[in-house]
Amino acid sequence: DTAVSQTPKYLVTQMGNDKSIKCEQNLGHDTMYWYKQDSKKFLKIMFSYNNKELIINETVPNRFSPKSPDKAHLNLHINSLELGDSAVYFCASSPSGTSGSPEQFFGPGTRLTVL
Amino acid sequence: GQQLNQSPQSMFIQEGEDVSMNCTSSSIFNTWLWYKQDPGEGPVLLIALYKAGELTSNGRLTAQFGITRKDSFLNISASIPSDVGIYFCAGQAYSNSGYALNFGKGTSLLVTP
Numbered sequence: 001d002t003a004v005s006q007t008p009k010y011l012v013t014q015m016g017n018d019k020s021i022k023c024e025q026n027l028g029h030d031t032m033y034w035y036k037q038d039s040k041k042f043l044k045i046m047f048s049y050n051n052k053e054l055i056i057n058e059t060v061p062n063r064f065s066p067k068s069p070d071k072a073h074l075n076l077h078i079n080s081l082e083l084g085d086s087a088v089y090f091c092a093s094s095p096s097g098t099s100g101s102p103e104q105f106f107g108p109g110t111r112l113t114v115l
Numbered sequence: 116g117q118q119l120n121q122s123p124q125s126m127f128i129q130e131g132e133d134v135s136m137n138c139t140s141s142s143i144f145n146t147w148l149w150y151k152q153d154p155g156e157g158p159v160l161l162i163a164l165y166k167a168g169e170l171t172s173n174g175r176l177t178a179q180f181g182i183t184r185k186d187s188f189l190n191i192s193a194s195i196p197s198d199v200g201i202y203f204c205a206g207q208a209y210s211n212s213g214y215a216l217n218f219g220k221g222t223s224l225l226v227t228p
Binding site: 004033040041042043044045048056058090092102103104105106107108109 | 118146152155156160163201203207215216217218220221223
């Protein structure tokens with residue numbers, strides 16, 4: 001029944017490692033997003049994909065690479081993890097990217113801690 | 116993305132009191148959304164506003180899309196302990212890049228029984 005799901009819920013890793021976070025939505029939405037929430041709870045868009053195509057790529061280090069194998073999945077791969085990457089990462093989806101409702105539905109988040 | 120000015124930053128109230136929070140922006144938005152985030156969870160959509168001047172209710176929650184399209188407020192009436200959480204406003208301006216949301220910094224609400 002989960003609409004937007006993410007795995008893992010928690011991720012603790014060492015600096016310099018490479019890790020991935022997975023996201024899946026079963027809402028039939030066309031557009032998916034990755035947001036980063038910092039320690040002060042500020043939410044900021046990182047990427048957006050519409051029907052597997054990248055449409056938003058904010059100023060994010062190129063160590064972050066999103067991949068969308070199909071429109072129900074959007075994964076986030078992070079290379080050479082740094083201390084400043086520690087945050088909660090949220091996946092979201094919405095019905096349509098360039099027309100229609102902009103309402104976005106969020107996953108439960110992945111808390112990444114880099115040691 | 117643009118950051119919105121959301122106030123107050125936090126509120127500490129007693130059960131039964133009414134709450135009001137607002138968001139302002141230097142830019143015009145097409146849509147205003149209000150979300151609530153519980154600890155350890157993702158934001159959950161409370162109310163969506165699509166037209167300037169629109170006033171929309173969802174139970175004890177009421178939100179309005181400012182007439183200038185640069186602001187919005189959220190009211191919670193007769194607060195209860197389960198209203199505790201962080202409330203975020205989000206504005207959206209359509210562009211060729213789609214519907215990325217610009218979020219406020221959040222209002223942390225604490226309700227004492």
